Amino acid sequence: EVQLVESGGGLVKPGGSLRLSCAASGFTFSSYSMNWVRQAPGKGLEWVSSISSSSSYIYYADSVKGRFTISRDNAKNSLYLQMNSLRAEDTAVYYCARVRVGDGSCYFDYWGQGTLVTVSS
Amino acid sequence: SYVLTQPPSVSVAPGKTARITCGGNNIGSKSVHWYQQKPGQAPVLVIYYDSDRPSGIPERFSGSNSGNTATLTISRVEAGDEADYYCQVWDSSSDHSYVFGTGTKVTVL
Numbered sequence: 001e002v003q004l005v006e007s008g009g010g011l012v013k014p015g016g017s018l019r020l021s022c023a024a025s026g027f028t029f030s031s032y033s034m035n036w037v038r039q040a041p042g043k044g045l046e047w048v049s050s051i052s053s054s055s056s057y058i059y060y061a062d063s064v065k066g067r068f069t070i071s072r073d074n075a076k077n078s079l080y081l082q083m084n085s086l087r088a089e090d091t092a093v094y095y096c097a098r099v100r101v102g103d104g105s106c107y108f109d110y111w112g113q114g115t116l117v118t119v120s121s
Numbered sequence: 122s123y124v125l126t127q128p129p130s131v132s133v134a135p136g137k138t139a140r141i142t143c144g145g146n147n148i149g150s151k152s153v154h155w156y157q158q159k160p161g162q163a164p165v166l167v168i169y170y171d172s173d174r175p176s177g178i179p180e181r182f183s184g185s186n187s188g189n190t191a192t193l194t195i196s197r198v199e200a201g202d203e204a205d206y207y208c209q210v211w212d213s214s215s216d217h218s219y220v221f222g223t224g225t226k227v228t229v230l
Binding site for chain 1: 154158
C-alpha cells in the first residue's frame with residue numbers, strides 16, 4: 001500500500017524557516033517524481049515544487065522561487081522542503097504527492113495527509 | 122501562465138447528474154485530471170487523462186474534454202459525493218508547472 005506521511009509543520013514567525021519531510025513507503029520511491037502542493041485555509045490547491053526521480057530536474061512556483069528548496073534522499077525514501085524567509089501568505093497545509101508521468105502530461109496519483117504550516121507573529 | 126476556471130458551486134439532488142466544468146484556452150489540446158477533496162482530507166484522484174478512472178473509483182464518475190471546456194460528470198449522485206472538485210493540467214511551457222482549477226463545491230441537496 002502506498003503511503004506518504006508528512007511531518008515538520010508548525011507555527012513559525014515571519015522571516016523564519018521550517019523544513020518539511022515526507023516519508024514514503026509501499027512503492028519504489030526512487031522511480032517516481034515527487035511534488036509539494038499546498039492549500040491555504042479555505043482556498044484551493046496550489047502547486048509548490050517538483051523534483052524528478054534522480055533529482056536532476058527541479059522546478060518551483062514563482063511564489064516560492066528563491067525561498068524554498070526541494071530535495072530528496074532515495075536511500076531514506078524521503079522528500080523534503082526547506083522553507084526560508086517565510087511569509088504570512090505561506091500559511092497552508094502542505095501535501096506531498098507522487099507524480100505519474102505519461103503521454104504528454106503528469107498528474108498526482110497519491111497524496112499524503114498534509115502538514116499545517118502557520119506563519120504568524 | 123495558464124488559467125483554469127471552474128464554477129464555485131454546483132448543487133444537485135440525489136440520484137441526479139452533476140456536471141462540473143473546467144474552462145481553459147484550448148484545453149481540449151491538453152490532458153485534464155480531476156481530484157475530489159472532502160473536508161479535512163487530502164485530495165483523491167478520480168479521473169486522469171480526461172476520462173480514465175483509477176481503480177476503486179465508481180463508474181458513475183466520467184470525464185470529457187473538448188475545445189475550451191473539460192467536464193467531470195457524476196451520475197446518480199450520492200450524498201457521499203459531496204466534496205470539492207479540482208481540475209488540473211500540466212503546463213510544459215511554463216516551467217513544467219502544474220495548474221489547478223479554482224475548485225467547485227458540489228452540494229447534494
